[in-house]
Amino acid sequence: MIELRGVSKTVPSGDGTLTILHPLDLSIPDRHVVAITGPSGSGKSTLLGLIAGLDAPTSGQILVGGTDITTLGEDALARLRGTHIGFVFQFFHLLPSLTALENVRVPMEIAGARDAERRGRALLDEVGLSERGHHYPSQLSGGEQQRVAIARALANDPPLLLADEPTGNLDSTTGRQVIDLLLQVNRSRGTTLVLVTHDADLAALADLTIGLRDGAIASRTARPPAS
Amino acid sequence: MQAVWRRLGVAASLVVCVLLASCSSCKGHVDVLKAPPPTPLETNTDDRPKVVILGDSITAGLGLVETQSFPGLLQQKADAEGLDFEVINGGVSGDTSAGGLRRLDWALEGDVRVLVVALGANDGLRGLSVGEMKRNLAQIIETADARKVVVILAGMEAPPNYGPEYASSFRQAYQDLAGQYRVRFIPFLLDKVAGQPSLNQADGIHPNAQGSAIVADTVWAVLRPVLDQIANS
Amino acid sequence: MTFVLLMAAREFRASWRRLLFFFVCVAIGVGAIVALRSIIQSVRSGLTGEARAMIASDVVIQSNRAWTPEVRRDLDAQLAKTPVAARQDSIEMATMVRAERGAAVARMVELRGVESGFPFYGRFTLQGGAPYSHDLLVGRGTLVRPELLAQLGIRVGDRIMIGGQPFTVRGVIEQEPGGSAGGFSLGSRVLVDLADLRGTGLLTFGSRATHQILLKIAEENAALRLVREVRANFRERFVTARSFRSTENQIGESLERAENFLSLVGFIIVVLGGIGVWSVTRVFVQQKIPSVAILKCLGASTRQVLAAYVAQVALLALAGSALGVGLAAVGIRSIPASLTAALGRVAYGLTLSAVLQGLAVGLLVSLLFALVPLLEVRRVKPLLLLRGFNLAAAGQPWTGSLVSRLRARLAALDLLQAATGVLVAIALVVVASWQAGSWRAGAAVTIGFAGIAAVLYGAAFVLVRAVSPLASMRWFPLRHAVVSLRRPGNQTRVILLAVGLGSFFVLGVRSLQNDLIAEFALALDPKGADMFLIDVQRDQAGGVRALLVDRQDPGAPPPRLVPILRARVTGVKGREVTLDSFSDVRGRGSLGREYGITYRNALEENERVTEGRFWTGEPPLDPDAPLHEVSIEQSIHERFGIEVGDTMRFDVLGRIMQARVTSVRRVEWADARSGGFMFVFRPGALDKAPQTFVGFLKGPADLTARLRLQYDLVTKYPNVTAVDGREIIGRIQKVLDNAVLAISIVGGIALLSGTLILIGAVAMTRYQRVYEAAILRTLGASTRTLGTMLAIEYCALGLLAGAIGAAGAAALTWGVTRHVLDIAWRPAPVLLVSGALLTTALVAVVGVAASTEVLRKKPLGALRAE
Structure with a gap:
């Protein structure tokens, strides 16, 4: 369960302040798929960053698994991210000097896991790239890179997976594969999935779609439970 | 030249001061040649009879102010006694008997009545031939005699470290000359001064102010009767 | 720990080619330090050995x-x-x-x-x-x-x-x-x-x-x-x-000068090596910043991330430094034995302290320049990754006033970062002082270094401002070169700093070396006199001269017999100063002393007239003329205010003589080939005055011939003393030769390694260009356009850096010659101008050449690699 209570974000700008997010409340139940949509500049990525603890809100509380992450220090946040939150970026952001397998292993190594090798291979297998483990990011296609990124995000089996326009850089076919992979992860592992997307198809698959406009929630659309 | 000598690391010695006096690193050598002329940019009009001291740096008063050199002190003594003579400091640092002989004409120009020959120290320090020195001094005495100038010969001694043979032959040369030419004789110019640390400058060669006063007394003892005699004649 | 080591190992494996280049750059910097330090220590012990032998003791x-x-x-x-x-x-x-x-x-x-x-x-x-x-x-x-x-x-x-x-x-x-x-x-x-x-x-x-x-x-x-x-x-x-x-x-003087020079070069090479290491580290860290942000996003704590990259930098620096020590060992070995043989017992080899210093500098410099930017990463929110923000290019834009930029910098100052920077800087000063052997020297050079760095930083700002109007030019390469110069996070500052400091030190060392060797050359003239005659009387001069000429080796310069007279200044009547009596003159201090004077009808090699006219070629004056002519030395003119046209009165052994000052000469006293006189008279005046001659000659090389010459001289002219200076001059020459050789070797190595370091620093900036060039290529820019653009950009940077470096070098040389080495400063416009131009050319050529890979490469490869 993720709860945002009165969360807002402003940044200083010139003489005054610029409001990126107006105070908003939001609950995301466990195991749900939540899509955040909206035009450019509506505050989607900021919202996602706040949930991940990558940024601090100007006001309000963010509870992840019952912990108010706004009270945590940088290193505590990093530990939280390492074990509880997986992140997938639009630009993949794989470490260029590491192979695919090594990229997947990094979060486990950071957390000090012992069986990183085996679990890394398993994860690559899960995203269908068991044969490409020794390749460097520059040797992989965009879709493959994103799948490695997803595998990396799942490395420590986090209950929460955040994805920032995961298909934004991919063609529709590849994008579809990535979406399928993410949904499959949601289903098989029960991972809560929060994604920022422009993709209406993708949004349609979410349990809950939050429409943002000018830093405020403009719409909340719940998909009827699947039959 | 300065650099050449500096490069050789030459310590101050009588001999090399000849050269060093031309260089800037030897500042502070205050020598005395003669009293200054009374008016600016006029030639010397002193027409008093002259006493010329033909010598080396001991005469020039190396390391002393002009009034402390023994010729300067002699002038003061003469003035104090009312003896109307001009004492000319003919000391040239580093000069030998050979140099003295060559500049004799220049030194004797004018109304010179007395010539004090105070040369030979550099001949000794450089270990030059005693016979040669004796010949030079003899010629100086003869030339002065010929011009009816009264000669006072001031003797020198070679330092004991030159060995007994050289020292005795050196001493003998002056005694021989004094006897041969029957000139007035000061057996040793630096009598009571040489070798006395308290009377010499740091180099151990040149008298300090006190030493210079003793030298002046030594010379005055011989010079004064001569001046009296000339003044009374 | 496992994570830290694993990360390091993977980085090395993955990009070893790029890292190899880093290695080599660090290695050159450290190698230069180690090699020069070792040579300097060897040479120093050799030189002091000679000096000890001169007095047989300490x-x-x-x-x-x-x-x-x-x-x-x-x-x-x-x-x-x-x-x-x-x-x-x-x-x-x-x-x-x-x-x-x-x-x-x-x-x-x-x-x-x-x-x-x-x-x-x-x-x-x-x-x-x-x-x-x-x-x-x-x-x-x-x-x-x-x-x-x-x-x-x-x-x-x-x-x-x-x-x-x-x-x-x-x-x-x-x-x-x-x-x-x-x-x-x-x-x-x-x-x-x-x-x-x-x-x-x-x-x-x-x-x-x-x-x-x-x-x-x-x-x-x-x-x-x-x-x-x-x-x-x-x-x-x-x-x-x-x-x-x-x-x-x-x-002693030569020893001290040579040692001061060597210390200075040793010091400078530490700074130069440091610059090389710095530019390497800087690029390395910049490239790693996105990875750091990603790792933070994946849950790595600041400590883990810092540890991972500090470990990498440290390993890189250590490995590079080790390679540098190896290079130094090979380099020292390859100094031709023919050169070192001249230095006799001096054994060239690595010294432990040199190795330790090199390693310390390599490590400390890389850590200093790695830690500070890495610490900045703590504050970079990984959120930026969401924006696809290129962290490598993050930096302050070249806009806003200097003051507001400084204020922004101060506001953003991070205490830990600042403290770390200060600590590491102190460590560097310690190493530098160790190198220079004195705290004062260490601090002085550090301050000078900071000063020049500040000037260069300011110059970078001014340059960007000054060229900004050109950004509206229509010619694409020029416009984009200008844009590149002021692009945030670009190489403008690093090149200006590295090349500016580099050329400053290299040119400084070069011109100091020239000054020093010129100074020694004056004392080292192989045709210089090695036999000296004193107390030659005037009537003996002709005979002595004939005898000397007869006995000299063929080709030897003719012997010189210089007349010397004693004189005292007893009066001056002039525009500035009038001294009526001798007591007035004595009041002027040394003007009252006994001077050695001479006469001749030509200037010596080490003299030049600064005022008035010398009587070269004019006939002698009548000895009885009422007014003679005298030429005075500059210092007499300056200290006593005596001018051309003034009349001076001299007492020459009791005879009064008046002379008009007709010229002022400056004597180069350090030039040992010719002597120096405060007063030189026009021939005629002193013809009759008592005088002796001093002789200078290059005696025969053969010992027997020398002995015979001395014997014959003394036999024929018993009052003349001949002093044979050959042995002592030979020993002095040996020490000077060694010093010159050491200075040349050290200066040469400094030049070579300085150039290599600069090449490395400039080439290193290419990594920043790859992405941009690839995009421009994609957009249709031709290789030629890109090349021109790069050339303009690097030329501008090179010229500015070279010019500032050369100006700084002139100032450095002036200060060091006057206050440290105590020798004459010789302005070297040709060296400095050509140095600045060569710097420009070097930067342009290296800058463009290092980017050829970029120009040749298919753009997609570059884009994907990024």
């Missing part, structure tokens, strides 16, 4: 009085406070010797009595190669110079009389350590046992002798302190002291 305490019991007691007390390894007495004096049998001709010699164990340093060379041993002296034995054998007509085994006692000649000295006390002597050396000397009876009341205590003191500072204290405490008692370092003579 310290000589001497007096021209016999030691009194009190002086002896106080000296012993003084020495008890000093770690003296060994001591012995020695006495030196002039005396007359003659052969026991044969002609009664006596010769003056420099007699020296020594004890067993003499000399502490240096080595005797005896004729026939016999080894020197004190046993040769014990029991009234003596070693003499070959000239004495010739003069007395004796052979080894014969006996000579010293102080009336017979001494057996047991050998002939070819070369002797520890020259005479005065530095040069009128007689030839005769060496005896000290006890025997005391037994001759020559030491008695009134004897003139130099009494010495020779000391061996391992610790140099203790030796120097002892010299200072003895000089201060015993001056009144006629005791002096000098160390092998004492600067009373040319050896």
Whole structure:
């Protein structure tokens, strides 16, 4: 369960302040798929960053698994991210000097896991790239890179997976594969999935779609439970 | 030249001061040649009879102010006694008997009545031939005699470290000359001064102010009767 | 820990090619430091070895009085406070010797009595190669110079009389350590046992002798302190002291100058090496920043991330430094033996302290420049990754006023970051001071370094401002070059700093080297005189000259006989100053002293007229003319305000003479080839005045011919003393030669490594260009356009950096020559201008060449790699 209570974000700008997010409340139940949509500049990525603890809100509380992450220090946040939150970026952001397998292993190594090798291979297998483990990011296609990124995000089996326009850089076919992979992860592992997307198809698959406009929630659309 | 000598690391010695006096690193050598002329940019009009001291740096008063050199002190003594003579400091640092002989004409120009020959120290320090020195001094005495100038010969001694043979032959040369030419004789110019640390400058060669006063007394003892005699004649 | 090591290992494996380049750049920087330090230390020990041999010991305490019991007691007390390894007495004096049998001709010699164990340093060379041993002296034995054998007509085994006692000649000295006390002597050396000397009876009341205590003191500072204290405490008692370092003579001076230069170069190479390492680290860290952000996003704590990359930088620096030490070892080995052989015993090799310093500098510099930017990462929110923000290009844009930018910087100042920076900087100053051997020098150069860096930083700002209007030009390469120059996070600052500082130091070292060698060359003239005649009388001058010319080797420069007269200034009547009487003149200090004056009709090589006109080529004046002509030296003009046109009155041995000042000359006193006179008269005036001549000549090379020349001179002109300076000049020349050689080698290596470091620093910036060039290529820019653009950009940077570096080098040279080396400053416009232009060319060529890979590469590859 993720709860945002009165969360807002402003940044200083010139003489005054610029409001990126107006105070908003939001609950995301466990195991749900939540899509955040909206035009450019509506505050989607900021919202996602706040949930991940990558940024601090100007006001309000963010509870992840019952912990108010706004009270945590940088290193505590990093530990939280390492074990509880997986992140997938639009630009993949794989470490260029590491192979695919090594990229997947990094979060486990950071957390000090012992069986990183085996679990890394398993994860690559899960995203269908068991044969490409020794390749460097520059040797992989965009879709493959994103799948490695997803595998990396799942490395420590986090209950929460955040994805920032995961298909934004991919063609529709590849994008579809990535979406399928993410949904499959949601289903098989029960991972809560929060994604920022422009993709209406993708949004349609979410349990809950939050429409943002000018830093405020403009719409909340719940998909009827699947039959 | 300065650099050449500096490069050789030459310590101050009588001999090399000849050269060093031309260089800037030897500042502070205050020598005395003669009293200054009374008016600016006029030639010397002193027409008093002259006493010329033909010598080396001991005469020039190396390391002393002009009034402390023994010729300067002699002038003061003469003035104090009312003896109307001009004492000319003919000391040239580093000069030998050979140099003295060559500049004799220049030194004797004018109304010179007395010539004090105070040369030979550099001949000794450089270990030059005693016979040669004796010949030079003899010629100086003869030339002065010929011009009816009264000669006072001031003797020198070679330092004991030159060995007994050289020292005795050196001493003998002056005694021989004094006897041969029957000139007035000061057996040793630096009598009571040489070798006395308290009377010499740091180099151990040149008298300090006190030493210079003793030298002046030594010379005055011989010079004064001569001046009296000339003044009374 | 596992994570840290794993990350390091993977980075090395993945991008080893790029890292190899980093290695090499670090290695060149560190290698230059290690090689130069090692050479400098070797050369220094060689040079001081020569200098020690000059006095046969570390310290000589001497007096021209016999030691009194009190002086002896106080000296012993003084020495008890000093770690003296060994001591012995020695006495030196002039005396007359003659052969026991044969002609009664006596010769003056420099007699020296020594004890067993003499000399502490240096080595005797005896004729026939016999080894020197004190046993040769014990029991009234003596070693003499070959000239004495010739003069007395004796052979080894014969006996000579010293102080009336017979001494057996047991050998002939070819070369002797520890020259005479005065530095040069009128007689030839005769060496005896000290006890025997005391037994001759020559030491008695009134004897003139130099009494010495020779000391061996391992610790140099203790030796120097002892010299200072003895000089201060015993001056009144006629005791002096000098160390092998004492600067009373040319050896000490040259030694000090050479050492100062070497220290300076050693120091500079640390800075240069540091610049090289810095530019490498900077690029490395910049490239790693996105990875750091990603790792943070994946849950790595700041400590883990910092540890991972600091470990990488440290490993990289250590490995590069190790490679540098290897390069240095190879480099030193490859110095041709023919060069080092001249330096005699000097063994070239790596020294431990040099290796440690190199490693320390390599590590510290990379850590300094890695830690500070890496620490900044703590504050970079990984959120930026969401924006696809290129962290590598993050930086302050080149806009806004300098003040507001500074204010922004201050506001953003991070305490930990600042503290780290300060700490590492202090560590660097410690290394630098260690290198320079003095805290003051370390701090001074650090401050100077910071000053130049600030100027260059300001220059970068001004440059960006100044070229901004060009951004509206229509010519694409120019416009984009300008845009590149002011792009945030670009290479403008790094190139200006690296190249500016680099060219500053390289050009500075180069022109200092030239100044120093020019200074030594003046003293090193191989055709210079090595025989000196004193007391040549005027009537002897012609005959002496003929004899000298007859005996000189063919091709030798003609002997010079310089007339010297004594004169005193007794009055001046001029525009600025009027001194009526001699007492007025004496009031002017040294103007009242006795001057040596001369006359001639031409200027010497080391003179030039600064005012008025010299009478070159004009006929002599009538000796009886009422007013003569005199040329004065610049210092007389400056110190006493005497001008051209003034009238001066001189007393020349009792005769008054007036002369008008017709010219002012500047004498280059340091130039040993020609002498210097404060007053030079036009010929004619002094014709009748008493004068003696001093002779300078290059004597025959053959020893027998030299001896015969001296013998014939003295026989024919008994009052003339000929001093043979060849041996001492030869020894001085050897030291100077070594110093020049060392300076040249060190300067050459500094130039080479400095250039390599700069190439590395410039080439390193290409990594920033890859992405941009690829995009421009994608957009259709031709290779030619890109090349032109790069060339313009690098030319502008190179020219500015070179110009500032050259100006700084001029200032550095001026300050160092005047205040550190104490030699004449020689402006070197050609060197500096060509240096600045070469810098420009170098930066442009390297900048463009390093980017050729970018230009050749398919854009997609570059884009994907990013």
